[in-house]
Amino acid sequence: MKYFLLLLFLALNNCSFSQQQTFDITHFTPPQGWKKQNSESAIQLTKEDEAKGTYCMITLFKAVPGTTNSKENFDVAWTSVVKEMVTISTAPEMQPAIKENGWEAQSGYAPFESDGNKGVALLVTSSGFEKMVNIIILTNSDIYEKDITDFLGSIDFKTLSTDQPVKPTTQPVKSTTKADGFTFTTTNFDDGWNSTVQEDWVEATKGNIKVLIHYPNKKADAYNSVLLDGLKNAWDILVAPRYSSASNMEFKPVTGWQSIEFAEADMVEKDSRKKVYVVLFKMNYSNGSGKYLEFITPDKKTFEQAFGAYHQESYGWEKMEKMATYNKFAIAASDLSGKWTSDFSGAIQYVNANTGLDAGMDTHASAENFFMAANSTYKWDLGVASGQVGNIKFQSAKSTGRFSLPSNWQVKFSDISGKPRTYNAFFSCIKGLRILWLDDRPFAKAE
Template identity: 40%
Template sequence: MKNTFLVLLYVLTTLSSYSQKGTYDMVDYTLPAVGSWTKDEKNSFVTFTHINAQNNWCQIIIYKATASAGTIDADFNAEWNDLTAKDLSITSGPKRSPVKKTGQWTSVIADGKAVFDGLDMFIRHQVVTGFGNRVSIIGKTNSSKFLSVIGQVNNSVRLRNPSAASTAAGVNGNRSPVKEPLTNATGKEASVKFQFENTNWDDGWITTSSENWAAVTKGNIRALIHYPNKQADAYHSVLKQGLQNAWDLLVAPRYSNIRNYELKPVQSFESIAFAEADATEKLTGSQVHIVLFKKHFSNGNGRYIEFITTDKRAYEQEFGAYHNDEFGWDKVSNMQNRNRFAVAATDLAGKWSGSDYASLSYYYVNSGGFAGATATSISNEFTFFNTGKYESDHAGASGVVGNQKFARQVYKGDFTVNNWDMELKNRFEGASEKYSCYFEAVKGGRILIMIDRQGSVLSLVRQNK
């Protein structure tokens, strides 16, 4: 499960809107005249990005040469895995074209698709090998209309025969996969990578994590599970006002020509927030139907979910029509439970902690005066090591405030984790303890959820090293 972390490419150089010839390392290339191209050169690759008025984008990446593995098949497999598939959620491909030979150079082109922020992204990866070198030219776009542009770049590529001094003997610089442009990103990139960047559910849904939400997709339907947002989640005594506030913050900035807009909340014990509209999606230029939904669970764990479909009928076919009733929303509200990702042992290295607190105040029946309070607080801290060892420290206090009893327990032992299950050795009285586990994506990282066999839930946050 992979998914790339997305960042905004900063404008360093803007090339004019005519065909542009250039040379990078061993590659001569020509950029077609589709409009201005933004150039960004790094230590071992250069990118050229074009974004049109409809926010459709095309990106060309040319990498410096690195040492060949000896055959075009071995070179292509290595380049595809390291530069394309490693950090992307590939949904189809690679579909390879026939091998082409030009003098001492051999090349192959492969097409594929990946999930980019809940949308399809087209990929065309060209690998050229010869003289002991291999080179990658990669084109990416969110619109099939730009595939012909990428094809023109591929056809223009010519490789220069290297001198003996420039023949590659290894990787030239850091050939990290290039991030895709996102016009509404914050420009911040998560500092921690996780092994599982997407979840493939048995019923066909796919979840990927992004900067501001977990995107759940199936066919043409997208559900964006927005991460907790202090402003959007702020309490409003009038439900409709809170819903309007959330719409303005989470939804409206990414759309234009918003019409047929309705706010239709349902007041109840666990109230339903529901708003819908038709609009133009700025990123793609597509006409879409939007539903913003949240069930206000009594435990406070409700999340705003933004559903994006081709039209209102498509939404209702999948999730049912709106109804002014507090019941019958399970299929919609349960979508927030798809913000879950499997856990690998390598993801856990470091310290994770969490705490819980509860209190109860007492008052005299006759006078109404304060009669005292009881409180319970618990803190849990786990440290996981790359050696398969763990340490945990559990401290708690409970009882009448001012006269509480304190307790602490420390455990050490081995641990194993297998995607959704974890086992810790040497727990209470030396016994093993089993947990269900998963990651929930949040802005800037993930929360580790551990649930023991009694149903007790631990929500743990990674501590800074």
């Protein structure tokens, strides 16, 4: 078994690029034939042989805030997650740490017992960029060696910003009216797209193409168990009121793990009386983050040249999906005054691979706050609670200092967890409000 675990450890340096999937910031290739269960906070992969009584369970957790000490992060995860899942009587046998691309992986294993079943628990904790990603493997046999080795070898992480991020070339344009109270209401992107804040959407234009990035709308976004009915409802609310007539209308949703909403028609605009081709599109991401995008072009040919033709697969829509990223605007120091908060909570339910009985629930919750003043001073705090229900562990951190803007796309704080920290930063818009993004984490302003 020790040789088996050593192979798993060595796999951390391998690379695999085929059929990769992404969960949160982690890229991975799931073993073929394994069952996959998703939750907000983790992905669980399982395989068992009931006849032989063997099983293996891999749990990949969402990234959570971590310290700069990788061993300390490992110890916290071992205590609050692994030891809450199974009974372990010995300290983990650690493997040498691995450093690569700003990440440091700590791994260790120990024998465990749970409901009379014995096996080995392996924890891999990868720390970097003030985050940590945990992978827990529980197994009672080395017959899964190759699958686990290949899985660990496929692990890769999204590129995250460092303390000195590269300045973007996207140019902000100052608003002369500041209608919504913020300094920047237009962005000229370096690929030719220009975005402008509007009352009910962000309008992105390039040449004779216009894309409306609709803000969340309770009525249009209301859940409907029938995909087609939900698409028709959204069209009636978001699109139809601005046009006087329509022809060649088709509603063509695509079912799948992440379904596609696609509707098209030749329309006549009420205001300009121009004939246009209109597509309403939405990718229904598993985490619920999809946005309705309205594409307006002179004709269908223009649309297909820019974004591709309709197809019945749930993949290959990247050109259309990308348009949601143009809801992006620069920041000014005067826009930051006040309290900005970000919170997360999630849970994963464990089931015994042999008996099917409840094996407990692991939870994670965090809350992070920035209090920024007009004189460029700030207060920062972070609270984290994690572990199995009934034995939650709590951690917290806080600091104060001064903030500055190296550019209109960055915020630098003098002290975050004991050292200066520079975040890539921008605003996205929803109706009447803006969301502050710091290194891909959203913060809402608390009034």
